Amino acid sequence: MTTKTSGDYISTRAWLRDIIHGDDYILRGVSALEFLQMFVGYIGENHIEVYAKARGIYENVEYKVVGDFHEIEYIKIGNTLCTTFNQTINDMLSDFDHSDEQALTEALCNYYFEHNESFDGLKINPENRKTFQQIMINAVNYASGG
Secondary structure, three states: OOOOOHHHOOOHHHHHHHHOOOOOEEEOHHHHHHHOOOOOOOOOOOOEEEEEOOOOOOOOEEEEEOOOOOOOOEEEEOOEEEEOHHHHHHHHHHOHHHOOHHHHHHHHHHHHHHOOOOOOOOOOOHHHHHHHHHHHHHHHHHOOOO
């Protein structure tokens, strides 16, 4: 079974909130960036990424099963759990080869300009710093098309 797509809703956030809610799942990756409104998302999107304690029923939800949520930084907005921006960025940097570079670049660009042209406040894990250094230049230049 698959979920509805983002095109069935007025916003991506409304879609994610309707499909993934409660304490069993934490939005992560691109889905977290969309929910945090740091990436606009894709038209008609149906792929959702979550941390879960057990695999769910939807075919279009990528369940990353973990034993518990203790090591994951997340926030609760309404009835939806979502990784923090820092957690999301570090997750995507640590698995960069399988991450959506477009979403990551746009999100970092948005962060940069929302924080007075600075990445201050981001806590990049030591093992992710080299990858971050490589992508942050693209993020800074993203808005200008450079």
